[in-house]
Amino acid sequence: MTLSRRQFGFAAFTAIAFAGFSRWAHAQETYVNEVPGYGPLKADPAGLFDLPEGFSYQVVSRTGEVMDDGFHAPGNFDGMGCFPAGDGKVALVRNHELTLNAAGWSRSAALGDAALQERLGKGLHFGHDPEGRPVPGGTSTLIVDLQTGRRETAFLSLTGTSTNCAGGATPWGSWLTCEEAVVKAPESSESHGWVFEVPSAHRGLVTPVPLKAMGRYRHEAAAVDPGTGIVYLTEDREDGLLYRFLPDRKGELAKGGRLQALAFADSGLPSDSRNWSGLDFPARTARPVRWIDMDGTDSSEDDLRQRGNARGAVRFARGEGIHLAAGADGRTAVYVTCTSGGPRKLGQVMRYVLSPAEGTGDEAAQPGLLEIFVESSDSRIFEYGDNLTVSPQGHLIVCEDRATSERNHLRGVDPSGKIYTLARLNMDTELAGACFSPDGEELFVNAYHPGVTFMIRGPWAQFRA
Numbered sequence: 001m002t003l004s005r006r007q008f009g010f011a012a013f014t015a016i017a018f019a020g021f022s023r024w025a026h027a028q029e030t031y032v033n034e035v036p037g038y039g040p041l042k043a044d045p046a047g048l049f050d051l052p053e054g055f056s057y058q059v060v061s062r063t064g065e066v067m068d069d070g071f072h073a074p075g076n077f078d079g080m081g082c083f084p085a086g087d088g089k090v091a092l093v094r095n096h097e098l099t100l101n102a103a104g105w106s107r108s109a110a111l112g113d114a115a116l117q118e119r120l121g122k123g124l125h126f127g128h129d130p131e132g133r134p135v136p137g138g139t140s141t142l143i144v145d146l147q148t149g150r151r152e153t154a155f156l157s158l159t160g161t162s163t164n165c166a167g168g169a170t171p172w173g174s175w176l177t178c179e180e181a182v183v184k185a186p187e188s189s190e191s192h193g194w195v196f197e198v199p200s201a202h203r204g205l206v207t208p209v210p211l212k213a214m215g216r217y218r219h220e221a222a223a224v225d226p227g228t229g230i231v232y233l234t235e236d237r238e239d240g241l242l243y244r245f246l247p248d249r250k251g252e253l254a255k256g257g258r259l260q261a262l263a264f265a266d267s268g269l270p271s272d273s274r275n276w277s278g279l280d281f282p283a284r285t286a287r288p289v290r291w292i293d294m295d296g297t298d299s300s301e302d303d304l305r306q307r308g309n310a311r312g313a314v315r316f317a318r319g320e321g322i323h324l325a326a327g328a329d330g331r332t333a334v335y336v337t338c339t340s341g342g343p344r345k346l347g348q349v350m351r352y353v354l355s356p357a358e359g360t361g362d363e364a365a366q367p368g369l370l371e372i373f374v375e376s377s378d379s380r381i382f383e384y385g386d387n388l389t390v391s392p393q394g395h396l397i398v399c400e401d402r403a404t405s406e407r408n409h410l411r412g413v414d415p416s417g418k419i420y421t422l423a424r425l426n427m428d429t430e431l432a433g434a435c436f437s438p439d440g441e442e443l444f445v446n447a448y449h450p451g452v453t454f455m456i457r458g459p460w461a462q463f464r465a
Contacts, residue, residue: 030407030424032380036464037412037420048452050424055458058149060092060444061142063451064111067154069204071116073140074098074156075107077451079166079221079387080433081175082444083200088146090437091200092444093157093175094453095164098136100129100187107449108136109156125160126208127183127190134160135188139177139198142453146442149455158206162192165236166321166387168222169435172251174199176211178219180236182302191300193217195233197253213256214245215297217304221387223324223334230359232334232352234319241305241313242336242352244291246359260291261313262352265367271309273350274317274341275375283375284417286353288367289314314370317341317348321388321398327351328394328415335373335396337385346376347385349396349413374417382411382419387432392440392460397422399445401430410434410445414465423456 029040038052049057063075074096085091098104110116117133125134138159143152158164158177165180175198183192194210220236229250233243247257263271265288270280281287292311297304309315318339327333334352341348351373357363376382379402386401396413408431410423425431425447433446433453443456 030380031409031421032378033420034381034418035414035420038422038458038463041421041424044426047426049454050426051456051458052422054462055423055456057454057456059452060144060149060151060455061154061451061453063107063449065154067140067156069155071109071120071156072111073154073451074109074136074138075451076449077446077453078164078432078448079177080435080444080446080453081167081169081200082435082437083169083173083175084438085143085200089152090144090146092142092144092435092453093177093198093200094140094142094433094446095167095177096137096139097163097165097180097448098138099163099181100135100183104136105133109159120159123159124205124207126158126196126210127160127162127188127192129188130186135162135183135192137161137164137179139164139175141198141200141202144455146437146439155203156205157198157202158196158208160190160208161196162188165219166221166432167195168224168231168322170197170224170251171226173201176222176224176231178222178233180218180220182216182218182300184300191216193219193302195219195222209254211253212298213259214253215243215259215294215304216299217302220320221322223322225324225332225354225358227332228359232322232324234322234336235305235316236318236320236339237305238318238340239305239309239315240319241308242316242319242350243294244359259294259297261294261308262370263290263292263312263314264288264370265290267312271312272315273338273348273370273372274315275343275372276317276345279343281372283372286369286371289352289370290364290367316350317345320386323388323390323396325390325394327353335388335390337388337398339384339386339401342375342377344377346379346383348372348376349374349385349388349398374413374419385411386430387434389434389436391436391443393463395463397434397443399431399434401432414463418465427452
């Protein structure tokens with residue numbers, strides 16, 4: 001059901017002073033805006049999703065629905081990519097963060113049905129447990145008509161993988177789905193901790209091929225530079241690293257390549273971006289970087305980050321969402337959410353500005369630059385940023401995964417780094433998988449559990465700075 005919002009002015013906003021500049025707050029609200037953005041949130045009559053005036057949503061999919069292949073939509077909706085599918089339609093490739101535990105089996109595509117479980121085991125899958133049951137993680141694909149907002153088709157597209165958290169869309173139309181777990185035998189017949197590629201145009205289950213050159217660790221998300229084909233990768237650990245993968249052949253990731261980790265060019269600086277023990281890395285201070293070649297990238301010991309840091313690679317506080325976009329200055333940059341970064345551990349957004357010679361032998365003379373773009377000191381403004389995307393206006397749209405039982409928000413970050421609230425989820429779960437349609441008019445986003453996929457429309461051009 002589409003829910004509209006009545007006109008509502010900014011009279012309800014009260015100007016307050018905070019940290020030396022003017023902010024806006026709506027009385028008795030869960031959020032504070034640094035800029036008005038799209039205005040105050042309006043209570044949703046259905047009690048699901050609060051949005052500003054002029055915005056509306058539709059529910060596209062829910063956990064447990066029977067899909068066209070006869071399986072149930074698996075639970076734990078996480079990262080997601082949106083791709084053109086022709087005739088005004090899009091393909092949504094959606095992760096399911098399910099692992100080898102009781103919750104994973106209960107929310108799998110079989111949903112406890114023995115006959116469906118047997119069918120899964122006979123089909124294409126990656127790993128299975130000692131009983132022959134495919135590991136419950138993977139992806140599903142939805143075909144959605146943008147005009148009606150209706151789901152036309154839905155089916156499993158990858159199964160037998162573990163803890164598929166986030167990922168990233170490629171310029172050639174596939175989804176990189178990332179395993180956030182290092183699983184060993186005998187829990188599964190296969191090793192886990194890899195990245196897999198799911199073509200958005202494929203119908204049905206893909207043959208699962210782990211991209212082992214991209215490393216084995218607790219992967220979170222990925223972003224691909226369309227110019228170079230370089231893939232940037234995050235690691236969701238309190239002491240995780242930021243990686244990049246230099247493919248041997250652009251656009252053919254299965255052909256192999258080199259995995260590297262980011263370090264500061266000045267080896268005298270602390271190899272830490274978290275600011276947990278003081279302001280080692282002041283916000284908006286751009287530091288030149290270098291990239292360290294990693295070896296033993298297929299280690300089963302989940303020690304890649306530790307070995308990298310010992311050689312100078314920078315620690316990040318739970319690197320999660322990652323997206324590549326042009327910044328306000330026109331330079332291409334990779335934006336990374338660090339969920340628990342900053343002195344108060346409320347979260348950071350990092351900005352890595354690519355070198356003009358990114359990934360080449362001339363890079364040392366023109367190094368890329370790393371800075372803290374956002375560092376939160378107030379949970380009402382920003383807390384626990386996770387998945388993120390970029391709006392048609394060049395704003396970051398960040399999903400919150402709050403540490404408390406408070407409601408989560410979609411936060412917008414304008415090109416100057418000012419934060420506003422775009423939406424509030426009235427469910428006790430995280431937001432995930434934000435991605436825009438190719439025309440930039442529709443924003444898709446997931447509620448994690450119980451899983452719901454929303455499609456949001458609104459007056460994106462009517463932003464107020």
